[in-house]
Amino acid sequence: MEREGTLNRTGRDMVTLDDVSFSGRSADGGIVTLLDAVSFSAKVAEITAIIGPSGGGKSTLIRLINRLTEPSQGRISVGGTDISTMDPLELRRLVALVPQKPFMFEGTVLDNLQIPFRYRHETPPAAQSPEVAEVLALARLDRELLERDARSLSLGQQQRVGVARALITKPRVLLLDEPTSALDRRTSDALAATLREICHGKNLTMIMVTHDLRLTEKVADYCFYLEAGRILEQGRAAELLAHPASIELKRFLSEPADQEG
Numbered sequence: 007m008e009r010e011g012t013l014n015r016t017g018r019d020m021v022t023l024d025d026v027s028f029s030g031r032s033a034d035g036g037i038v039t040l041l042d043a044v045s046f047s048a049k050v051a052e053i054t055a056i057i058g059p060s061g062g063g064k065s066t067l068i069r070l071i072n073r074l075t076e077p078s079q080g081r082i083s084v085g086g087t088d089i090s091t092m093d094p095l096e097l098r099r100l101v102a103l104v105p106q107k108p109f110m111f112e113g114t115v116l117d118n119l120q121i122p123f124r125y126r127h128e129t130p131p132a133a134q135s136p137e138v139a140e141v142l143a144l145a146r147l148d149r150e151l152l153e154r155d156a157r158s159l160s161l162g163q164q165q166r167v168g169v170a171r172a173l174i175t176k177p178r179v180l181l182l183d184e185p186t187s188a189l190d191r192r193t194s195d196a197l198a199a200t201l202r203e204i205c206h207g208k209n210l211t212m213i214m215v216t217h218d219l220r221l222t223e224k225v226a227d228y229c230f231y232l233e234a235g236r237i238l239e240q241g242r243a244a245e246l247l248a249h250p251a252s253i254e255l256k257r258f259l260s261e262p263a264d265q266e267g
Contacts (some may be wrong), residue, residue, distance in 0.1 A: 018050055019047040019050075020048060020049060020084065020085060021069075021083070021101075021211055022046075022047040022082070022083050023044055023046055023047075023070075023071075023080065023081070023082050024045050024080055024081045025043045025045055026041060026043070026044045026045070026070065026079070026081070027041050027044070027235075028077050028235075029078045030066075035146065036152075040066050040235050042234075042236045043236070044063075044067065044080070044232075044235070044236065044237055045080075046230055048211050048212075048213050049082060049211065049228070050211050051205060051211070052205065052211045053201065053202065053205050053213075054214070055214050055221075055226035055243060056214070056229075056230045056260070057219065057222055057230070058232040059217065061106040061230050062233045063232055063235040064183075064216075065183050065184075065215060068181040068213060068233070069103075070082060070181075072098060072101050073180055074103070074207070078160070084100060084101060089101075089112045092178070095126070099177065100182050101114065101178060101181065102173070102179070103181040104169055104182050104185060108165045109168070110164055110168075110182045111156070112156075113156055114155060115147070116133050116138070116153065117156070119138060119152075119170060119174055122171065122240040122248070123175075137174055138152070141173045142170060143198060144169075144203075146200050147166050153252050160193075161193075162196070163191075165186075165189065166200070169200070169235075171202070178210065179211045179212075180205075180210050180213075181213050181214075182201070182214040182215070185201070185214060185219070185221075197222070198245065201214075201225055204224065222243060226243035228240070228241070229236075231246070233258070238252050238254050
């Protein structure tokens with residue numbers, strides 16, 4: 007699929023999907039097509055938002071990019087390399103996923119920041135290390151939280167710890183699954199500002215799936231509308247949301263509350 011306005015976009019393609027499809031099974035055992043010949047690209051130092059109703063395939067899409075699920079057909083590449091040829095653990099050093107519901111491991115915030123290194127049998131960074139200081143600053147977390155029990159934090163703080171934990175291994179791509187779905191408006195706005203600063207300041211490629219139109223308006227550079235497993239519309243985020251062309255997107259924008267679930 008040819009992207010509109012590509013020549014006006016800064017940076018280069020980091021993630022590309024070419025005719026990617028995915029089929030699953032329904033409750034009665036039948037085959038269900040969750041993604042149907044999806045093609046798009048996401049660029050360095052931009053936030054690409056994928057919006058659409060629940061059940062449209064958004065979460066499946068980012069799981070494919072992280073190889074938590076394998077496509078039925080098509081090609082996905084990161085930095086020009088077909089991810090099917092990459093070791094999944096090596097891929098996840100480059101492509102980090104922040105899930106919809108923040109998950110905190112037992113222990114302190116510092117323990118949570120160190121755990122990706124422990125899983126890889128690497129020496130974790132110490133509390134006073136530059137790596138820890140950097141991600142705390144990026145995620146707007148106070149250093150005094152390092153010794154707090156991670157599971158005792160507020161939901162907004164846990165969400166930020168999840169972002170910091172993803173960033174500490176210095177990925178090139180950050181995948182976000184409904185990052186503000188459980189947050190109040192103030193916390194959501196704060197996290198949105200953080201994500202935008204991180205993306206542009208660190209030259210990260212961010213792909214965010216959401217039905218939060220307010221968040222999309224605040225942070226997204228480019229936007230795709232995904233419904234029933236197909237991309238129906240795409241464009242620069244501000245233009246797409248202000249001037250939808252398809253009936254489906256117009257309906258989604260006019261009745262966003264009905265699309266959540």
